[in-house]
Amino acid sequence: MKRFLTIFFIMSILMTSFAVPAFANEEETTISKQEQQKMVNVAHRGASAHAPENTMAAFHKGVEMKSDYIEIDVQMTADEELVIIHDTTVNRTTNGTGAVGDLTLEEIRALDAGSWFSEEFAGEKIPTFEEVLDAFRGKVGILIELKSPELYPSMVEKVADALKERNMAHTNNEKIIIQSFNHESMELSKELLPEIPHGVLAGLTWAGVTDEQLEAFATYADYFNPNQNIVTPELVDRVHAVGMEIMPYTSRSQEQANRLFDLGVDGIITDYPEHVYHHPVKNN
Template identity: 60%
Template structure:
């Protein structure tokens, strides 16, 4: 694939120049943090209700490089943003996302649970988020439990194609999931869009597993509890990048900086802010 070739070429070049850069980089500097993508997990969810416009607007204001969003589907086929497969935790409603119509989902209050100042926040739609934020901030699209929504891969791909976000010049769209089969499908549907695989399972960090992921994925995104320097190096050697989640402390962010990851997925974008 073209995207794999470009990543590989970049890696080869970096290996050629690395002996020279090491001479000037013995001490980490604040500037080095700018090389790490700051990904606001479901928005700036340390400060606002997750997967809402309030959280995403705040992430943009806090200069995040990406917002991470969770995409599911309503009973009547609308792509919506919510993390859990039920609405119980993050709204004033109950029930499974896929059992509720878009009108029912949209009528729910998705903000009050976090704080009364967020009363009236709605569950956003996928197209609403694309239209509001593309060109302003990168968008990391997580396909949440796609096995529950047959055909959702084609729907997501179509929404991106309608906005020309399937083209290589729009590099700030990434699609990821814990469902590897779904990501293989997305790679075929959108061959120029970076694909990521999510895991918290150490079994997925073996050389064999990583080699398999590298045949269709551009990003390997593990939970930070299984990140090691060796893993980061292995991922990079296969031409992939590595983004880790979910950072909720400065200590966790600092650990991932030390490990040399390419992206930090965090509830608190200020913990990853290179200007600090």
């Protein structure tokens, strides 16, 4: 009998010692998932570390990697068609040369926008804005950046029309955000699309943004999305204080993503969507 009780006692101790770490790991996993769900994961120009930026391949990769949003750059051709490309020229990301606004849609579509990144993507085309909307509506959020709208006087209206035609201009959509470095264009866009969230992009020169400026932005913008290098805990608090959210750009390393995560931002615009999901969550 003594032997039985001794064995029972030892087994109880062993079971208890193994149970505690198992519970701790389960708790850590649960906290990690909850924290990750709060962080909006934006695939910058699509998952642009894995496929050529602003192509359908990059956008599909962003969806595959379970990003919350794909970020796209909108510009306009000589024949006033909306296309997705970052630079104001085609030189860097295609086999062509010249300004986007000087080329027709037919000329733009004839270019190879994938070979510069990898031969695996040879033949990728510059997509149109409508093509992206039709392919990804309902599948992923779309963060639309109006690129250099000062070069394209009718671009704001054309973007608004394309969204309205697809019934994508309402609050119940909740999957469209429009942003730009050109803040005046955001004021106009908000007038045309009052139910869609808008954001102001802010470069390094906005490091000293004042409370008054943030309050002015908040009259038409829902997001203040700055260069990650000017983000501080104080800035995050001040943006939140005027009722806006903050999604900095562009995270390109795990360390950068971790820093932004710990600063308490609302989303991270990143070339590497996997970095947001791999953030090591601290247990308090």
